[in-house]
Amino acid sequence: MEIHIAHYLIVAGILFSIGLVGVVVRRNAIVVLMCLELMLNAANLVFVAFARMHGNMQGRIFVFFAITVAAAEAAVMLAIIIAVYRQRETVNTDDMDIMQG
């Protein structure tokens, strides 16, 4: 049977939500980063789907830039994780609550 744009959007929605659940649930900073990457990819999927529907290249070029930005972000986040790990020997986000209230 025919695959409509809606199917792609639903898949993207599911992926996005899984990414959200991951960010919320997991304590390990690295896994949180991975889930963030997943969320960005879900958004890329929506872009490609709509690009396909409208038939113009803007969506695809947007995905191209999105991927580069995601890469840069991943690099910086990992750098920060390493710096924090060197300070406290842990990447568990629950231990990082010195500042509160």
Add this chain to the structure above:
Amino acid sequence: MHLSLATLIILVPALTTLLLFFVPAKKVQVVRWLAAGGAFCTVIISITMMATYDKAVGGWQFTQVVTWVEDLGISWNVGADGISVAMLLLTSLVIMAGTLVSFKVTDRPKEFYILLMALVTGVFGVFAGRDMFFFYFSYELAVIPMYLLIGVWGSTNKEYATMKLTLFLTAGAVVALIGLLLLYWHTKEFFDANPALLEAFRNAHPDFSDATSSSFNLLQVQYAAKHAMEMGGPASREFFSLGFQLWVFPLILLGFGAIAPMWPLHTWSPGGHAAAPSAASMLHAGVLMKLGSYGIIRIGLTCLPEGAAKILPIVAALCMMNIIYGGMVAMAQKDLKFVIGYSSSSHMGYVLLGIASMNVIGLNGAVFLMFAHGIMTALAFGLIGWFYDQTHTRMLPDLGGLAKQIPFIGVCFTIMALASAGLPGFANFASEFMVLIGSWQEAVRGNSWFFLYTILAVWGIVISATYLLRAARWAFFGPLNPCWEGKIKDADTWFWRAPFIMLIAALVLFGCYPKLLIDVIATGTGPIVDIIENARQAVAGIK
């Protein structure tokens, strides 16, 4: 360029504040005499304004208009009509006395005088301002110096009192701001709707020949209100309808009422009085409380007369609480400054009653009482400040028979007590009597509640006589409390006596011959009462 007197009276204290910045803190005498000089200039200016004010012409004189912010229609728009001249005179006398009295301040005098002068610049700005933004700008300008004055140089639980005072003043100012803004945008729409009237306004006023539709100029708003109300019945017309006025007038009333302490919002003022150093409480009680009632007259009555006509009778009921409740609480106070504090809120009740009576004699009496009460309270706090610096206690039970030790201050305090009890020969009597006539006249005109209000007001005079004489009796007469034997120095030299004598002279001069001031005030209140009069005719039908 030519600086009109009204601009000068604002610029002089502002200039003194700036000059004081550059005087090194060590040179205390220079600081003091510079501040006193500044204050003296304002006295000279206000007296010349009083003298040269042309009563025949009346209306706004000494005007000056300089555009400030083009796009929003804000301009440095100052001038003085009958009411402002009286208020400016009051402020300059009080600041003169305040600066002289605070020659005794030893802790950081430079900052003290800078803040005092900034405070007074704000107050002058309000009384001489004709632009709604300028009015609000200088109104808020006076709040923070008062906070710091009380906070740093104050006495009993100053933190709590000063914070409460500042928050109350700001809340009041901000509520009034929303009212002003509604008026501003409403006038803009009105003039956009009928540009012909804007043309007519430009020709009528040479000063504002380039006025745009959106402007904070008070005269423009009054002009719009007047013409809008001529267009149709209170409910039917589109601009400045009764509904709009019943919405905006309470905002202005509550905003300014919080400062002229209307009954439920008055709790900040006695605490503020008691905690403040003598100069600050002189300015605070003497002048700051008058800003509120001045605001109600200047903006409330002129721009929203129908709203005022409907709501002022309710305000009159609140004034009764002010007078009787305030008087009773004053009677139960042990601290002398609290007694004077509550008596001020009780006297301001008369001012509001005068305004609420909405007739010429009532309004004249109200403005004259603002003047008289201002001088009287400033005198009271100056005197208390004098002996408080030496005894460090104001509790009536500890004081006793001070008149033997400090006779001059004793005599002045009795004069003050009698003046505040409404004794003829002092300005308070003439003004209170006119307010009573005004409120009885309103009762005869139809609002029969005012019979009760007048009776209670007269009874308020008796109450105020009771607690003031009791305070005088406790503090100054009777046997001298042994612990003050030889410890307190009297105001012996002519220099220390000057502020008190100046204030008493003002009270007696305008008490014995009130015509001097009342004719000037009458030129100011006349047009306002006419506006209120036609508004009442229009609103008479609608319940």
Add this chain to the structure above:
Amino acid sequence: MDAMNLHLMLPEIYLVLLGLVILIADLYLAPEKRFNLGWWTAGGLSVLAVWLFATPTPETVEFAGFGLYRADGFALFMKKVFALTGILVAVMSTGYLKRYGRGPGEFFSLVIFALTGMFMVASVNDFMSLFVSLELVTLCLFILAAYRRHDKLSGEAGIKYIIVGAMAAGLMLFGMAFIYGATGEVRFTYMGADGQLVLLSQTVANLESGWQMTALFGFTVLLVGLGFKVAAVPFHVWVPDVYQGAPTPVTAFLSVGSKAAGFILIIRVITLVVPTIAPGADLALVDQLVKLFALIAGLTLFYGNLAAIPQKNLKRLMGFSSIGHAGYLLLGIVAVLAMKAAGEETMNGVSAIAFYLFAYVFTNMAMFIGMVIFTQGSEDSHAIDDYAGLGKRAPLLALCMTIALLSLAGVPPLAGFFGKFYLISSIVEAARLDGYGWLLVLAAAGAVNVVISMYYYLCVVKRMYMLEPTSDEPIHLPPPAKIAMVACIVLVVVIGIFQGPFVQMATGVLATLGF
């Protein structure tokens, strides 16, 4: 529209070159000489600032980079704001880094790259470059926030900031995807089929209702994503911790730079993309957004001001106060949206926001420079109680910080007062429109919050003047920082009293906002 005409993009190019020069210079300079890289940055940026102030505000909008870069009055105004922020941050951080003693070259280059990002954000004309330049700004700020890598607080601030930031980026991308899906076009203004300039908002306006719903979902997720930059309510959570953790100059840069960038984008999206209510359309898209932003503005105002009352740490207090100020700026946004919904032309809200941001820069910078001086560059404690008796210990510092605090509180002779006045006046104007009477409740909320904010600002002033100093070792005011602070204070007072020319500058922005 289809030319690159690079001459319009000279400021950005100049900035990138400046950043590269700093990076390279860092390699060749001896370790101790590296710290005057800060002066190079400050010098370079002041040249740029002078150049920007020299260029006249353009009457019409010009496009560069094939229509993806628009140079109009609003962009120029904001670039001036960013340039001034850059200079002040550079001056502030030289002293700070000298004390911290690590990696000045990278620090200043990152600051400059962040500035380039902000310049690009100011004159963005499509979603793609919007996303990329915004990510450039946030990325640099992630790194700068975690710059003191040996300090636990800075690390923690970095982690929290990047997790929330990345999530916001994801949401924004998701939003943009749906708007692109609905309209099929990423650029705000593009050459339509008949050679005429077409606004994206026109295409959105004449979408049929199904796609309108997608576009509305896209707008909501996008604008709420932008709320992260601006510290609006659902996205305010990171602000207190990051403001406290990050090094003080970075906090200053964050509080002014990224907040201004966020507001520019929201204004751009509203003016260029959000459609006015088409007469026939049933789904009043704009009306929904007005209600959404009114709710957010109210919550932000009350949250920021109320949570600031019990604060003990001054930097954390500045965090909550910046949430409060975001609330006031959102009032302006609501005013703009309401005016757009009613199809009005004048956008007083935008000039109010522009003026408020201009005043906010100097007030906040003065405050943070004061904090840097007080803590002598160390990050130990910013507790408010340490500021007790500052009036006696360092009168000039106390005076400047008091004026800054009072300007934040909105006390008349200072800039903050007229800013708040202008914003509340614009929201009252919006409340005059028929159907939007209930906006007066927002104006009342703004008024109440002036009083609440007055309380906690005065608590700090109270400690400075009314209490006795706890420790009495003297505070040395380094000359450059002192000059910068005094300059800011003088400007705050001057803007406060002579608002005329500055309001002129702000209203000049309106002309070229639309097309």
Add this chain to the structure above:
Amino acid sequence: MDDNTVATLAYVILFAPVVAAILITLFTRKSKGISAFLSVGSVVTGGILSVILLFDQLAKGPGTPPVISQFEWAAARDSAIGDIVLNIGVQVDFISILMSTIVGVVGSCIFVYALGYMKGDEGWSRFFAKFAFFAFSMLGITYATNFVQIFIFWELVGVSSYLLIGYFYQKPSATDAGKKAFMTNRIGDFGMTLGILLLFFAVRDVFGAVDGFSFVELQRIFTDEASRTLLFDAMGWKAGLGAFLIFVGAMGKSAQFPLHVWLPDAMEGPTPVSALMHAATMVAAGVYMIVRCYWLFAWAESAMIAIAWIGGITALMAATIAVVQNDIKKILAYSTLSQLGYMVMACGMWGAGAGMFHLATHAFFKALLFMGAGSVIHACHTNDIWEMGGLAKKMKHTTWTFIAGTLALAGIFPLAGFWSKDEILSASHHIAPLYWIGVGVAFLTAFYMGRCVFTAFFGKYRGDGHPHESPAVMWVPLAILAIFAIFGGWVGAPADLNPFGEHGLQSYLLVAYTTVAEGAHQQVINWPTGQGHMAKSLHMNVAVIGTLVAVAGLFVSYLFYGSRKFSAEKAKKMFGPIYTLVSNKYYIDEFYLFLVKKVQQGFANLCSIVEQHIIIGIFVNGLAGGAREAGDKFRKMQTGRVNTYVTMILGGLTLLVFLFVVGKEFWG
């Protein structure tokens, strides 16, 4: 003399004392001589000038229209409802000149007397400044042209009594007495203000823009038949209320029944003060006002009856209390109270002439008695009559003058008191019970004055001092006043006995308060009681009864205290409870004390509690506390862990999307 010289003379009389007072306080405080000279000089010149005016007025005959000159004090011009103008000025007619002469002459004597009495007192110039200020305010009342002016000087007199009573400010009892006097006066003024306002607006309501304050205008309205009925129909019951309220002002000043408590305590002040103020002039101000506005009272029947009864009660009550007093000044104080009651009773029964005449004579012999008492106190340094005794031998002049005063007060034939008391008793025929009260009071007056004279001046000297005759400067004024007391009465005698025949004092008085202001013709109006004409001859039966009762009173007091035939103690036991009631002054003081201490202070404390706890406690601190709570809750939301942050963001976003986007679809 033509009108403006009369007016200028009146202005000089009025303003001389206040100019003296100002000069003394500001400049001559240090030198005693000059300040004494200034103060006494001003009053004496006032006295002489008023005597000149008196002769001029007598020369012009009874019905001359009053000379009025006034200047505008304050005004409110209102085109809609008509202008309200408050003036101050001088109204010179027979009554005001008579009163001004009394104040001048009696005042001069007392001022001279005070020179002696106050010698050696350190607050000398302060005393004379206040004394001159009092004279100014008293003259202000005398020459008042309208209600506002009389009210202004009414309060000034109240203040000067406060200052003079509280002269010894070291003594707590003195300052309390001063405060009490001021407060009671103030309560009186409370009534008067309302009365004035009621009258002003009633007149303005009916007659439009007429100056409702000025006496001349009001007199014209009230005396003219048509306008009066028009006004009374419009006012209905309010007319009586207005008149009575104005009388309340007089009650406060002339210490009538409910407001009399302050006069006995006012004895704390120095004796010249008591002599001048609390005997001769000040207390008479109330009666003077009633006479001045008689055209208002005469027509308010209900008010008149009330006034008469209040006068009667005051007279009787005060007389009974005086009988049991031991302090000589207290006896005289209560006797003044009862004489004032007499005058008011007379006025209340359309006998204003009698009241005014009694006021004049009473001023002379009461001042005499007070100064006599003063010189006795000065000599024996005690007030208690039981510590005196046998002074007749040592203080010849004081004794004979005192006895002359006593006889005059008791109303024995040739002396002044007889004529004026006779007039009052004949006027009080109108209400029978009051006539008998009058006679009873006459008996009691004679009794307690006799008691005082016998115990103080006859028998042995019981005190430990060594009394000596006071210096000439003190007893010479006594002698002058004694002469007036003896021969002064004839002036007001009925026509056939009167040396001036038809033109006696009564004829002038009658004309003054009944004539129509403008127009010379004297129009005798028929009073409701028909007594409008002058009494031709003595009412024989009234005179006889009066004298008999007075002589009986003296004889009984001789029995009790002179020859000790009856013992006073037995009489005390015999009266038992009545005695305790009377000696405690009918517990009125305690009742007022209860009112002030318990009721007023209680209510004040209640209000202060309401203020502290409800308004400040709940509203102000409540709001502040609420803000602080909310602040704390919001602060707690920042838990510090990233997961909670992300959850909050997500929750917020979903809520917003549901509310505004998805919601639009379902309940949009």
Add this chain to the structure above:
Amino acid sequence: MEPIFHDLLAAGGGHAVAFYACSAVTIAAAILMVMKKNPVASVMWLVLSFIGLAGIYVTLQSYFIAVIQVLVYAGAIMVLFLFVIMLLNLRREDIAKMELPKVPFAGVIAAILFFVSVFLVIKASTPAFEKPVDALLGEPALAGDSVRAIGIPLFSQWLLPFEITSVLLLAAIVGAVALTKKKL
């Protein structure tokens, strides 16, 4: 290379089958990535998920993007993740300590609610989506070389974002170095 894919899928039904297969793989891998305790296992599952996603791109005829996805994401970034995990050499007990994450219900519910809202939006706007993907398209993606189709606009129309991304990457590198280099 593109024509092969094209013919394979042109067989009609094949398109649906491919789509369902790839999305099933992607979603399953994503769920497992979240559930796995050991981060290394999570990385592996994520790589699989990205490859599945690349497959979906292929069904959308964006072949170049699919290749980039596999090359950059699955290859470079995941390798970086693995490298960092190794760098942090989480010892055995660290992994043991990582007990199954306590499930904070609020968060999960919020995420599910978010998905429901996305779903409702899509359903609400479905009337406009009735048309199948292909039918919508009209003519197929720029036939032949999809790399050229991206390349030309990337360096002409969209040059500006490209330049900004270059600055972004530079900043990222400088930042990463500044934060992690042992001695600066």
